[in-house]
Amino acid sequence: MSLPVAVLSALFGGAAAAFLPRVTHRLSVPRGSPPRAVCATCQTSFSTWVSVGAPCRCAPPPVWTIATGALVTGLLGATVGPTPLLAVLLPAAVLGILLAAVDLRCLRLPNPLVAVLAAVTVVPLGLSALLIGEPDRLARAGLAALLTGLVYLLVALLPGAGLGLGDVKLAAVLCFTLGFAGWPAVAIGLLTPHLINGPIALTLLLTRRAKRRTALPLGPALLIGALVALVTT
Numbered sequence: 001m002s003l004p005v006a007v008l009s010a011l012f013g014g015a016a017a018a019f020l021p022r023v024t025h026r027l028s029v030p031r032g033s034p035p036r037a038v039c040a041t042c043q044t045s046f047s048t049w050v051s052v053g054a055p056c057r058c059a060p061p062p063v064w065t066i067a068t069g070a071l072v073t074g075l076l077g078a079t080v081g082p083t084p085l086l087a088v089l090l091p092a093a094v095l096g097i098l099l100a101a102v103d104l105r106c107l108r109l110p111n112p113l114v115a116v117l118a119a120v121t122v123v124p125l126g127l128s129a130l131l132i133g134e135p136d137r138l139a140r141a142g143l144a145a146l147l148t149g150l151v152y153l154l155v156a157l158l159p160g161a162g163l164g165l166g167d168v169k170l171a172a173v174l175c176f177t178l179g180f181a182g183w184p185a186v187a188i189g190l191l192t193p194h195l196i197n198g199p200i201a202l203t204l205l206l207t208r209r210a211k212r213r214t215a216l217p218l219g220p221a222l223l224i225g226a227l228v229a230l231v232t233t
């Protein structure tokens, strides 16, 4: 473990996460609705997409978002170390926190965000595999993404599956990075989300806080699964 890299990564993640609350607030709308133009609480209109700190003057400081950003990137810095891979993973982790926050609020994984996550991971990882002369890594990553995307798509097409197309796309994009790391990372990344959401769904059912068909966001669990896979393999 590299402590300086962990600290620097955590500082980057915490600082970058401070820019997320307003984007999260503006994108957290029901499917098909335009992004929020005004604050949902005090109706102040937003002139920008990004601001540092709280989404609006009426909201408290985003302590948890900043702490999550610092924790996730600090963990990646500590385990991945000062490698080119870390330079790809840190901004991807910040995007992942944004995706998870939006999914938790409105059960959506907006296509543009998933597309940006794909662009900032698939392109540099693919190019680096070719540059360092490891095309088999690129092939493994592509195969992992393709297989995951196909299986998730088949499940999503089953009636009452509760799996959205956003989940399918996110799972495929994440599995490219996990495939780049290796098959064990893919396995952990695919298993962990269900170990997280399964007990949560069961608890909600048993305590009657949810019905059998209540949708549970899968995006945050997929992202945590990818993080667990990257820091443990």
Ligand SMILES: [Zn+2]
Pocket: 039, 040, 041, 042, 043, 044, 056, 057, 058, 059
């Ligand atoms: Zn407000």
